[in-house]
Amino acid sequence: MMDWTDRHCRFFHRQLTRRALLYTEMVVADAVIHGARERLLGFDDVEHPVALQLGGSDPQKLAEAARIGEAFGYDEINLNVGCPSDRVQSGTFGACLMKAPALVAECVSAMRAAVKVPVTVKCRIGVDEQDPEPALDMLADGVLAAGADALWVHARKAWLEGLSPKENRDIPPLDYPRVYRLKIGKPSDFIGINGGIQSLGEAAAHLDHVDGAMLGRAAYHTPGILAGVDAAFYGEAPAAFDYAALIDAMAGYAARHIERGGRLGHITRHMVGLFHGLPGARRFRQILSTDANKPGAGAEVLKTAFAVVDFTTSEAEAA
Numbered sequence: 001m002m003d004w005t006d007r008h009c010r011f012f013h014r015q016l017t018r019r020a021l022l023y024t025e026m027v028v029a030d031a032v033i034h035g036a037r038e039r040l041l042g043f044d045d046v047e048h049p050v051a052l053q054l055g056g057s058d059p060q061k062l063a064e065a066a067r068i069g070e071a072f073g074y075d076e077i078n079l080n081v082g083c084p085s086d087r088v089q090s091g092t093f094g095a096c097l098m099k100a101p102a103l104v105a106e107c108v109s110a111m112r113a114a115v116k117v118p119v120t121v122k123c124r125i126g127v128d129e130q131d132p133e134p135a136l137d138m139l140a141d142g143v144l145a146a147g148a149d150a151l152w153v154h155a156r157k158a159w160l161e162g163l164s165p166k167e168n169r170d171i172p173p174l175d176y177p178r179v180y181r182l183k184i185g186k187p188s189d190f191i192g193i194n195g196g197i198q199s200l201g202e203a204a205a206h207l208d209h210v211d212g213a214m215l216g217r218a219a220y221h222t223p224g225i226l227a228g229v230d231a232a233f234y235g236e237a238p239a240a241f242d243y244a245a246l247i248d249a250m251a252g253y254a255a256r257h258i259e260r261g262g263r264l265g266h267i268t269r270h271m272v273g274l275f276h277g278l279p280g281a282r283r284f285r286q287i288l289s290t291d292a293n294k295p296g297a298g299a300e301v302l303k304t305a306f307a308v309v310d311f312t313t314s315e316a317e318a319a
Contacts, residue, residue: 004220009270010047011253013219015246016226019234022050026080028093029056029065041072044253051076053122055083057093057103059110066111066119076117076149079107081139082124084158095158098127098139105142112147120150122194124158125178132157132178140182140189150190152214153179180209200225200232207233222276247306251299264301268292271302279310 003025010022027040032054043050052069054077056062066077081104083094097104104121111119121143126135140151156172174196183191192212197203203213219226227241254267268288275281287305291297 004270006270007043007047008253008257008267009220010050011044012250012267012270013223013226014047015249016223016241017229019230019236020226021076022047023078024050024052024074026053026055026083026094027065029054029058029061032065032068033061037068037072041069041074043072045073048073049075051078051120053078053080055080055093057097057100057107059103059107062107063110063114066115070115070117074117076120077111077115078120078122078152079104079111080122082122082154082158084124084127084160095124095127096160098124098130098135098158101139101142104139105146108143108146108148118149119147120152121148122152122154124154124156125175127158127160130157132175136178136182137185140186140191144186144189150192150212151182152192152194152212153182155179155193155195176206176209183210200228204232220270221273223271223274224276243309243311244306247302251302254299254302258298263293264297264299265293268302275309280308283308 005023005025007024010024013020013022024041024043031040041052052072052074054062054065054069056065056079062079069077080094081097108119108121123136123139125132136153143151155174155176155178159167159172176193176195179191179193190211192214193206193210194214194216197206197213197215198218203215206213215225228238230236231238250267250271254264257267258264272285272288275284284305287301287308291304292301
């Protein structure tokens, strides 16, 4: 998610789940080729497995960007043809490429030929006045024939005219059955679903119909749910999560970031929702939103914030 899932966010989320596949923000192919690669692509080894999400519409540039991403150590390269951002539309990539399935297939073919790691695609069910039945089938047929290893489908249309990027996340109605029908027609291909999934229970229900479930805003705003992923989906034994160890890890990571000239707020902005539903969560958020952004704030702020959280009762019990 652009401006959200940066390397600090991913390091944090990896402390909560060892197994879930994490995604970068979408990075434009031109920026990967010509920009500051370490700043754009650098990540901590602990983030594995992690996928690099690219944006672009030039097959050769995407192939080159994919090669660079593979050399950086990413486990998967994903092409985003579902983002409705104004910045994306102006560059003729993202969701507007739903209208050019043959070009998307050409991009996938070039990327597939350039790297050995999996190449995947993330899309919508359609855009604007497209009929999602033929539109999604046409895109899926093309990219899978071109060698895509998986297709992740955000189960909403994107309206490129008339809705803002924020509105495109909520106003177009979800159509999960459309994605299910795609999977029925492609039993041998990996089809994953995305959009509006709020809990691990909802994700599990989708897995009765498709091969994978992707959480975006729910994982970001209430990251504590990720602590249950490994037990729920990867067969690990359920256990009480060690939040003290997580805070220690994040404090150490923050101290290293600050030593390199960074600010504590770069990291803590991703952590404010960690204790959603627990007494003290509001105060935890306040400390991270204020004290962590003060000049000279150090990693000890995380320990101070953690100390106000009460793990013995829920907010409902406290009320």
